[in-house]
Amino acid sequence: EAQVTQNPRYLITVTGKKLTVTCSQNMNHEYMSWYRQDPGLGLRQIYYSMNVEVTDKGDVPEGYKVSRKEKRNFPLILESPSPNQTSLYFCASGRTRANYGYTFGSGTRLTVV
Amino acid sequence: AQTVTQSQPEMSVQEAETVTLSCTYDTSESDYYLFWYKQPPSRQMILVIRQEAYKQQNATENRFSVNFQKAAKSFSLKISDSQLGDAAMYFCAYRSAQGGSNYKLTFGKGTLLTVNP
Numbered sequence: 387e388a389q390v391t392q393n394p395r396y397l398i399t400v401t402g403k404k405l406t407v408t409c410s411q412n413m414n415h416e417y418m419s420w421y422r423q424d425p426g427l428g429l430r431q432i433y434y435s436m437n438v439e440v441t442d443k444g445d446v447p448e449g450y451k452v453s454r455k456e457k458r459n460f461p462l463i464l465e466s467p468s469p470n471q472t473s474l475y476f477c478a479s480g481r482t483r484a485n486y487g488y489t490f491g492s493g494t495r496l497t498v499v
Numbered sequence: 500a501q502t503v504t505q506s507q508p509e510m511s512v513q514e515a516e517t518v519t520l521s522c523t524y525d526t527s528e529s530d531y532y533l534f535w536y537k538q539p540p541s542r543q544m545i546l547v548i549r550q551e552a553y554k555q556q557n558a559t560e561n562r563f564s565v566n567f568q569k570a571a572k573s574f575s576l577k578i579s580d581s582q583l584g585d586a587a588m589y590f591c592a593y594r595s596a597q598g599g600s601n602y603k604l605t606f607g608k609g610t611l612l613t614v615n616p
Contacts (some may be wrong), residue, residue: 402583403509412522415553417602419603421604423567426608427608428503428590428607428608428609429590429604429606430601430606434602434603436602440555442601444601446602474542476544477566478604482598482602485532485549485551485596487532487534487536487546487548487549488546488604490543490544492541492542493542493544494542494543495563
């Protein structure tokens with residue numbers, strides 16, 4: 387089944403404790419991206435990747451890192467989480483040269499206390 | 500930068516009736532794509548329907564159809580014969596077709612649809 391797999395689904399952590407949210411897709415998509423969803427703000431892009439070893443900042447990149455060492459994986463790293471990073475996070479993948487929309491993972495609900 | 504506006508934070512509809520969700524957008528590009536995504540309580544983001552800006556014909560997917568007015572920059576979603584399973588948050592989204600804004604999806608803030616039995 388074609389899908390984007392995110393883990394974990396839920397995560398509660400303390401301020402300053404490094405964490406990684408994993409994202410993997412099995413559709414051979416070049417493009418992958420991370421979004422955060424906050425009430426009243428919709429979804430905003432954090433980082434994106436056009437291909438292996440090609441990543442760049444989105445609209446709200448502060449406090450986040452990403453890597454793209456393999457085509458299928460695009461982890462989101464919070465090196466020193468803060469309470470304002472409490473949010474719902476989505477990974478998405480797709481093809482930029484076609485209008486099929488992007489496929490989203492099932493989301494990670496992160497709470498930083 | 501592109502913006503997407505959904506002016507209805509909440510809508511409700513009776514089961515089996517029709518409802519229309521509004522979306523307007525602002526862009527200087529001529530080639531782009533528009534989408535409606537559905538987010539049920541499971542929070543999964545599900546693509547409902549898509550429209551290419553170069554196509555004049557409005558997209559349809561079963562009970563879902565759009566009214567795309569390019570000159571007015573309007574992209575509304577019509578749900579016919581509403582079902583209880585249609586209850587969800589609906590997001591309108593824009594994406595450049597030529598790489599503008601890094602191919603990101605620009606989302607509206609969403610419309611929460613309630614379906615009453």
